Amino acid sequence: MLSVSVVVPIFNEFDNIPRLYERLNETLPALGREYEILFVDDGSHDGSVEALQALAAADARVKVVRFRRNYGQTAAMQAGLEMASGDVIVTIDGDLQNDPSDIGMMLAKIDEGYDLVHGWRKQRQDAFLNRRLPSLIANWIISKTTRFPIHDLGCTLKAIRREIAQDLELYGEMHRFIPILAHWRGARCVEVVTQHHPRQFGQTKYGLSRTLRVILDLITVKYMLDYFASPMKLFGMLGFGCSLLSLLSGLAVIAMKLGLGVDMTGNPLLLLAVFSMLVCVQFFSLGLLGEVSARLYFSRQGRQHFTVRERLNFDSPDAPARRQARAA
Numbered sequence: 001m002l003s004v005s006v007v008v009p010i011f012n013e014f015d016n017i018p019r020l021y022e023r024l025n026e027t028l029p030a031l032g033r034e035y036e037i038l039f040v041d042d043g044s045h046d047g048s049v050e051a052l053q054a055l056a057a058a059d060a061r062v063k064v065v066r067f068r069r070n071y072g073q074t075a076a077m078q079a080g081l082e083m084a085s086g087d088v089i090v091t092i093d094g095d096l097q098n099d100p101s102d103i104g105m106m107l108a109k110i111d112e113g114y115d116l117v118h119g120w121r122k123q124r125q126d127a128f129l130n131r132r133l134p135s136l137i138a139n140w141i142i143s144k145t146t147r148f149p150i151h152d153l154g155c156t157l158k159a160i161r162r163e164i165a166q167d168l169e170l171y172g173e174m175h176r177f178i179p180i181l182a183h184w185r186g187a188r189c190v191e192v193v194t195q196h197h198p199r200q201f202g203q204t205k206y207g208l209s210r211t212l213r214v215i216l217d218l219i220t221v222k223y224m225l226d227y228f229a230s231p232m233k234l235f236g237m238l239g240f241g242c243s244l245l246s247l248l249s250g251l252a253v254i255a256m257k258l259g260l261g262v263d264m265t266g267n268p269l270l271l272l273a274v275f276s277m278l279v280c281v282q283f284f285s286l287g288l289l290g291e292v293s294a295r296l297y298f299s300r301q302g303r304q305h306f307t308v309r310e311r312l313n314f315d316s317p318d319a320p321a322r323r324q325a326r327a328a
Helices: 016-027 048-058 073-083 100-111 128-146 174-184 208-227 232-260 268-300 319-327
Strands: 004-010 035-041 062-066 088-091 116-120 158-161 189-193
Touching: 004 016, 004 073, 004 100, 016 035, 016 048, 016 100, 035 048, 035 073, 048 062, 062 073, 073 088, 073 174, 088 100, 100 116, 100 158, 100 189, 116 174, 128 174, 128 208, 158 174, 174 189, 174 208, 208 232, 232 268
Parallel strands: 004 035, 004 088, 035 062, 116 189
Antiparallel strands: 088 158, 116 158
């Protein structure tokens, strides 16, 4: 059976850590799989570090990664995904609002052939005005913008195949876009209803202040989904639009000069034609620079803008013998 790594980002969750460990220690052994629990401390200063050190000393299956300072949940998630060793990586919040008992159900979906299973907190136990309402609006906007059907991008509880998880590059607030980024890379994703509990200890780290950052990251994700491999498709279209506007403005200026005798130097359409042409050149320049940057990214990183799900007969031990036999 596939082994499991549970990744838990931690920031000032001293009261929740032992309770979460106890819940995980009840759930994971019953699954009959090899497992590890990887806590990523994101610069806690409330005693969480000492609590994690005590767990690691008592249980060899508990691994701890400590940041030098607070970098944010996305960085903690990225570190956990990179350092996990299990075949399937499960991410879960450290505040006990996600229920570890849902892990078995999500792993069953992975066994069915899915690459990523993400939770939907259908009965979310949070304040409506400052948590649930902004989340509903944001999820609707993101779903419509990216054309990815999803109800709850903010749910941390996910199960991801390791090869998919370690192919992701997360920064900013992009941990919430993991299903969309994985789907972009060809992963088969499914959303399942999960349990959600009210926070009992500690304080939430989320609020309305993150809304703007999420919107900015959505713009980035939309660009990556549609134009990352070929930026000229975006900037070239904008450039052609500006060139058309410049051409029409120039023709209008000439027609007004010849037909009505309007002074060209004082005609605002002349300024519009010149300005549009300058913007056109800038858009085409951005497109060319983007194309060069994309090619440098793929060549230097050894990456491709496609992913391969399966290879047949590539690593077979008798493949060289078969090729020699065909050649003879």
